[in-house]
Amino acid sequence: MSSNQSFAGNPCPVPFVQDTFFTGGGFVEGRLCASVTADIRCCLPCPMTDWAYPDSFKTVGSVAQWLSVVGIICCVFLLISWAVLPVEKTFRHYLSICLTTGVLLMSLGFVIPLAAQPEECFDHITPNSMQTSSVCAASGTFLLLGGWAGVMWVFLRAVSLHLQICWQVVVGRNFMWFSQGVGWGIPVIGVVCALVFSGVSFRFGSTCHINHKNSLADLWIPLLVFAGLTIIIQFATFGYCIKVYLASLADNSASTEGSGLPSYTNSIRTMTPKQAYRRVRRVIELQWRGIAIVLIIITDVIFFSIVFVFQDNTVEAVKRDQSIAGDWIGCLLQNTGKKEPCLSKAAVLVVNMKTVGAVLFLLGMNGIWLALLLGRWSMVTGWVDLIMGPFSDRNKREFVSVDARLDDLKKDTRSYEMLSRDDGKTMDDSVTPSVVTPVSPTAKLPMRSPTSTNNRDSGASNDGRRTPDYFGHTARYHAPVRSFSSPRPPQTVTWDARETYARSPPKQDEYVNPLGLNRI
Structure with missing residues (x-):
């Protein structure tokens, strides 16, 4: 909407407009209005960000959205690779797949407005809501669902790592089904509650965000609770690793110098400190990518939550007490609606643009971080082998x-x-x-004459190839007669060639193959 649009009989000074010119439609509660008299309420033209931020704010938002496009490409590449390529090329795991799906959904919340270019305002002073804009409904839903899914799956990944390292629990199929129920069930319930009790609208840029009403109860507090639990569990795991490392430094037992594994007679609960340290180190070496992803995603979500809650609370405080924005309003009136001289005084209304840009960039880069940490070079070689497979078959020998x-x-x-x-x-x-x-005991090589046997044992057959007979004889296993598994008094042992299946002394006329003496 143009800021210099004139309204006949408008009692409000430029650039403000009286709210009675617009009735119903859009997100009426999203208007930023102030009462001049008992009958006159003057409202700031929509969108508010155009008045509180410089024109470069839209450029920052567009760059962040294009980063989300790159992140979506990375997520799609990972998901297709996990679905198509063999597991030895991708090392896929359901925790990684579901986390990548959640980040993909969250990135769609920023990319959909970039593709649709929606109108943020329903009228001159009222922003659009999910009831009046399908693009707003789609982007807001994807953003909420992706944020919830990202938090829940990093929480489950942190729990899985904690159980493996600190409690020596091998997570299996039961944990997988539990994770699927919790990792997707809670986000769906949370999104439904947020849309029903709060709703979404264009309140901060071209992406729809949750409205202020009931937002703390149905979104921000539950989201931050799971994020806080993830941090606590993650740092508890780190604390245990540090404890094990310090204990291994003080362990001077000679029994642990030779091997990093627990002995046969000892269970995993009776491992020495050095053995426990080696086990923890092996797990961390395998899981360091997942640990890094947990820290990155949870930091982004907490950062975004704090910034947006602070922004939301600031706007609501201005609505309740217009004196907070008195200097900024007076500057606009003095400069007849020119925002540039008054941007420094708008800091009381919005979060600093650098902080907003940092949040948007971090959210847009989540997909890129997933590709860097969860992706492997073997995926690229796997795709090359898959694409070049039909062409390389022609060059194979028949x-x-x-x-x-x-x-x-x-x-x-x-x-x-x-x-x-x-x-x-x-x-x-x-x-x-x-x-x-x-492994095929029924496969037999053809019988040969003594002459051919002579040639075979000497290292070459009639056609010049080496064909040693590995399958000519089959040894029968007999249980040992004597056992020394427990202390017993020594016994007189007599040696009998027939009992040990040793080869009897050769007769004088019998041919002896010197290369076959090692066979039974």
Whole structure:
């Protein structure tokens, strides 16, 4: 709305307008008005931020919204990677997936106004609300839901880490279902309560925020309670880690020098300080990304909550006591509606623009932090392999011949030559291969004559390949007759070759294979 718009019979000085020119519609409680006489109320033109901040404020808001766009791209990349790529490439976990989803929803609350470019004001003095603007309803709902989800999932991540480090509890499927119920149930309930009892409107920039009415009870206090619990749990975990570290420095027991694991006879509850320190260090090395994300998200939410609550309370205080903004109003009247000379006196109405810009930038960067800390370079290589897979298949060899290079076998110890039914011939596509693996006891190599055995044991067969017979004999296991698991008096032990399955002395005419003496 133009600030110099004239209204016939307007008793209010420029730039103020009498509220009787506008009846109903929009968020009427969002007007900033002051009573001049018993019958005249003069209101500041909408939006209020245009009068309290310099013109560069819109540029700051636009930059923060474009940061949210980058954050959304990062979140979408993470979510698609976790859904498409194998787990060994992404190391996905439901705590990370749900937290990223929450940050994505919160970022949508800033991106939707950027794409829709909504009209912030319903009329000259009244801002739009969720009843009069669908864009306002969408952006406000996404902002509330994303903020709630972000706080709840960092809270659950902090609880999970605390249980693992401090109480040696392995969180499993029960904790996962509990987290899903709490992590999404409480945000949905909180958003419904906030929209029903408070509502959202254009009160601070182009994104809709919760109204002042009942906002402390249905949003800010519960949100800050969970944020405070997260900080307490996180610092309790840090305190335990410091305690374990200090105890390990004073531990001089020789039994813990050789291994960082608890002994076989001791449970995890009886670990020495050095063993406990090594266990905690391993957990932190695996979870440091999650710890950093918890601290970043919870700091952003608390910072945003404090700033917006302070801003909201300041505006409400001005509505109750117009003398608070007396100097600023007098400056506007003196300069006939020019805001530039009066910006220094508007500090009593709004939060400093640098502080607001810092809050918006931090919220917009949450998705980028997730990509940096939860993303891995293996995701990029995984996408390259997935995209280039159809093209690389054309270059693959259709079969492995009997004269395959030994370098390929050395690179992959699990690969075996695929032979046809006729020994020594290349397997053709029309022949069904017989796969030979070390775990297949029924696979047998073809019988050979003593001459071929001689050649085989000497290191080469007729076709020049090394084909050691690893599967020719099967050892039968027998339980030991004697056991020394408990102290017993020494017994006279006699050695019998048949009991130990040792090879009998060879006869004079029998051929002895020197390379096969190690086989049973």
